[in-house]
Amino acid sequence: MKTTRLYLSNDTSSRAAGAGRLADAWSERPEIQLIRTSPRGAFFLEPMVERDTPNGREAWFNVVPDDLPRIVGGMGGTPVAGIPFLKQQTRFTFANFGTTEPLALDEYQTRGGLKGLEAARSLSPEAIVEELRISRLRGRGGAAFPVWKKWQVAQQTGSEQKYVVANADEGDAGTYCDRMIMEGDPFRLIEGMLICAQAIGATRGYIYCRYEYPAAAQTMRFAIQKAREADLLDFDDYPFDLEVVVGAGSYVCGEETALLESLEGRRGVVLAKPPYPAESGLYGKPTIVSNVLTFATIPNILTSGGAWHASLGTEGSRGTMAIQLGGRVKQPGLVEIPFGLTLREVLDRFGGGMAPGSRFKAVQVGGPLGSLFPESHLDISICYDTFAQAGAILGHGGIVVYDDETNMVELARHFMAFTADESCGKCTPCRVGSVRGREILERIQSGQGTAEDLILLSDLGETMKTASLCALGGRAPYPVETAIEHFGDEFRSKLSAFNLKQ
Amino acid sequence: MTTWHRPGLAEALEPCRPVPPAKPNILKTLLAVQTVLGHVPTSAIPQIAQVLGLTDAQVAGVLSYYSDIRTRSPSRHLIRVCMGESCTANHGGRVLRAIQDHVRVAVGDTTPEGRFTVEKMSCAGNCAVSPTVMIDEDVCGRVTPSGVPSLLEPYT
Ligand SMILES: Cc1cc2nc3c(=O)[nH]c(=O)nc-3n(C[C@H](O)[C@H](O)[C@H](O)COP(=O)(O)O)c2cc1C
Ligand code: SF4
Ligand code: FES
Numbered sequence: 324m325k326t327t328r329l330y331l332s333n334d335t336s337s338r339a340a341g342a343g344r345l346a347d348a349w350s351e352r353p354e355i356q357l358i359r360t361s362p363r364g365a366f367f368l369e370p371m372v373e374r375d376t377p378n379g380r381e382a383w384f385n386v387v388p389d390d391l392p393r394i395v396g397g398m399g400g401t402p403v404a405g406i407p408f409l410k411q412q413t414r415f416t417f418a419n420f421g422t423t424e425p426l427a428l429d430e431y432q433t434r435g436g437l438k439g440l441e442a443a444r445s446l447s448p449e450a451i452v453e454e455l456r457i458s459r460l461r462g463r464g465g466a467a468f469p470v471w472k473k474w475q476v477a478q479q480t481g482s483e484q485k486y487v488v489a490n491a492d493e494g495d496a497g498t499y500c501d502r503m504i505m506e507g508d509p510f511r512l513i514e515g516m517l518i519c520a521q522a523i524g525a526t527r528g529y530i531y532c533r534y535e536y537p538a539a540a541q542t543m544r545f546a547i548q549k550a551r552e553a554d555l556l557d558f559d560d561y562p563f564d565l566e567v568v569v570g571a572g573s574y575v576c577g578e579e580t581a582l583l584e585s586l587e588g589r590r591g592v593v594l595a596k597p598p599y600p601a602e603s604g605l606y607g608k609p610t611i612v613s614n615v616l617t618f619a620t621i622p623n624i625l626t627s628g629g630a631w632h633a634s635l636g637t638e639g640s641r642g643t644m645a646i647q648l649g650g651r652v653k654q655p656g657l658v659e660i661p662f663g664l665t666l667r668e669v670l671d672r673f674g675g676g677m678a679p680g681s682r683f684k685a686v687q688v689g690g691p692l693g694s695l696f697p698e699s700h701l702d703i704s705i706c707y708d709t710f711a712q713a714g715a716i717l718g719h720g721g722i723v724v725y726d727d728e729t730n731m732v733e734l735a736r737h738f739m740a741f742t743a744d745e746s747c748g749k750c751t752p753c754r755v756g757s758v759r760g761r762e763i764l765e766r767i768q769s770g771q772g773t774a775e776d777l778i779l780l781s782d783l784g785e786t787m788k789t790a791s792l793c794a795l796g797g798r799a800p801y802p803v804e805t806a807i808e809h810f811g812d813e814f815r816s817k818l819s820a821f822n823l824k825q
Numbered sequence: 826m827t828t829w830h831r832p833g834l835a836e837a838l839e840p841c842r843p844v845p846p847a848k849p850n851i852l853k854t855l856l857a858v859q860t861v862l863g864h865v866p867t868s869a870i871p872q873i874a875q876v877l878g879l880t881d882a883q884v885a886g887v888l889s890y891y892s893d894i895r896t897r898s899p900s901r902h903l904i905r906v907c908m909g910e911s912c913t914a915n916h917g918g919r920v921l922r923a924i925q926d927h928v929r930v931a932v933g934d935t936t937p938e939g940r941f942t943v944e945k946m947s948c949a950g951n952c953a954v955s956p957t958v959m960i961d962e963d964v965c966g967r968v969t970p971s972g973v974p975s976l977l978e979p980y981t
Contacts, residue, residue, distance in 0.1 A: 339966030340954045366953035496909025496948035534893040535949050537962050571852060572893030574947065588850030590890040606848075649911030649952035656953050678915075687910060721952070723910040737913065741947070 326356045327395050330373040330380070332421070333359035334506050335538050336499065340369035341387075348388035354395055361507030363421035364657030365408045373421070379404055408654055411672055413635075415643055416620050417659045419508050425542060428549050431510045437555075439622030443518040448478050451522040457629030459641040460621070464490055464577075464614030465689075465718045465794070467707050476601035477523040477609040485525040486610040487516050488586065489618055491532040491539070492570060492577035495690025497721030500645040500657060501615035505532070505539035508619070509546035513565065515618030517555065518625055519611055520563055528565040531582055534572050543567045574745040578793050579612040581747060592747040593793045614719070616645055636662035640706035650686075650723035651678045666722075667701035674724065681726035685809065689718025691741050692798035695805040714801065731810040732817055735803045736764040742799040753796025756787045760803065772818050777807065834869055837861035838876045849877035851887040855894050864895040900935045900942040902980045904928075907957040909948030917956035921945070923970035924958070927977065940981070
């Protein structure tokens with residue numbers, strides 16, 4: 324019997340949408356051969372099944388087990404190349420998504436993988452850093468610091484032992500691109516870390532992966548094993564090794580100094596900088612801590628050159644951005660595009676409008692510490708500088724849309740409660756301020772708040788912004804204040820004085 | 826002093842015994858214990874501290890810091906309902922209420938027969954198919970309040 328080869332993503336979100344059910348239901352079907360790939364990133368179409376045709380892949384969307392005869396018969400498929408959500412993207416870091424088996428090293432290589440590492444191995448450490456300087460790549464974890472500067476410091480700091488650490492804590496709710504890379508293209512992360520190790524002379528690497536990502540941690544362990552077996556981890560003159568370390572549920576452990584504390588097995592509290600980890604990090608040695616997406620961007624830069632990377636995007640934001648759409652949009656998923664589109668363009672073109680039956684209220688960019696934007700503020704261009712000017716952040720690229728059933732007072736309380744729960748306790752403005760902030764918002768929510776409470780909240784916010792040691796306390800007021808700024812009536816109508824007048 | 830030895834604890838601890846020059850790693854050790862025992866009972870602190878060559882207070886400090894290390898014995902299944910922004914925007918709060926109504930337990934508590942513990946979590950990275958509920962290591966997406974009974978049924 325002729326077997327038809329079908330492709331089905333094995334990504335956590337694809338499985339959560341039903342891919343696992345399909346695989347179970349079809350496991351005994353002799354007419355098909357099921358290949359488990361990485362996802363396309365168009366999660367609203369999942370579970371999605373693809374097959375080869377003479378004109379490229381065709382796909383079936385939101386598949387249920389009974390659809391199999393239709394798919395095997397080749398009826399009703401859509402050419403993948405024609406899916407608007409994917410067609411309008413510029414995939415570089417996520418170029419392999421939807422096509423390869425995550426743990427097939429040979430496929431990774433066939434599709435251009437390891438070329439960046441090869442290029443790096445023929446360059447001097449200084450030349451690698453120079454390539455990154457030309458690329459103008461900024462870190463993708465949130466702080467957007469120029470990558471080459473950190474690498475240069477670590478390279479120039481003399482030490483027998485240096486470390487390279489991938490920050491896979493991905494704590495911002497609404498973000499999932501690091502998880503996708505680890506589950507879907509793990510060798511790209513390994514390659515990026517090896518290039519870094521080569522540039523700074525690191526002998527050991529760690530991937531600090533959050534506890535909530537068991538599948539990502541497991542895939543990375545398998546991939547490291549395969550890379551080791553293929554002798555990829557051997558440097559000419561010294562041994563290098565890579566290890567996955569799992570965290571244990573603390574948002575602040577994503578902050579680099581807290582992460583290193585946690586990696587050493589202690590309480591993950593934030594340390595004052597300087598010294599920066601690039602000079603004195605893990606066990607006091609020079610350490611590069613970079614985000615997973617940052618590392619995954621680097622192989623292409625070494626392959627195609629820093630100038631290629633710098634040719635994409637806007638003046639201060641070069642390259643592509645991995646936007647992760649979530650919340651009440653119709654088409655949630657991963658969008659890789661050069662920096663520069665406006666928020667409205669991204670929501671219209673890729674988000675496809677609102678989920679059926681819901682109306683737009685606000686959008687939050689940059690995770691739980693990011694600002695809220697109402698409809699009238701959507702024409703802001705998505706790049707680091709315009710966002711900074713607006714007092715907002717791109718963070719790790721999460722965009723969450725809220726509908727008109729969202730209660731803004733409750734949402735603001737939720738944000739402050741998050742900070743109060745996650746504060747590491749190191750500095751007073753954050754430790755005490757977040758609890759006070761939560762209490763004030765609880766008071767307003769229960770109808771007991773006064774106009775003075777809103778002033779108190781604003782003063783508290785100023786203190787937290789200026790006096791906190793890290794961005795958790797320093798950014799926590801922004802989502803709350805933007806909620807009050809744009810949806811003030813909801814807050815004022817809850818104040819007790821207002822109620823008395825009624 | 827009599828120490829009450831839990832089966833498996835000593836075995837779980839052995840690979841964590843620091844070999845100089847390596848320093849003891851408390852977090853890694855606690856996670857190793859949790860993998861074997863399902864949780865880290867506070868009664869195990871002295872034994873852990875002894876193996877690592879540290880004080881009880883040092884171990885207890887780390888144990889209390891990390892929310893994913895449990896000090897209580899787990900139920901058969903851990904239900905974690907995501908309260909991250911994407912799930913909140915998709916009204917995951919309604920899913921949480923439906924789960925609480927269905928299994929009749931408060932957040933943080935365990936059902937009397939020990940079948941389920943219900944907790945909140947902050948993000949499972951499953952935001953594109955939210956709202957999310959994690960049951961043990963299974964990530965479930967697009968969960969609706971009315972779908973809760975059939976979702977929980979297989980977990981006996
Ligand atoms: C509270 C807090 C949480 C953070 N969480 C993360 C995280 O989950 N992942 C991440 O890559 N960076 C996170 N960061 C940023 C890191 O401190 C650090 O800047 C980053 O890992 C550097 O990598 P990059 O240069 O590639 O961005 C966080 C920072 C703060 C203040
Ligand atoms: S701002 Fe908050 S999380 Fe950051 S160091 Fe201070 S207490 Fe810790
Ligand atoms: S916000 Fe719930 S899975 Fe990310």
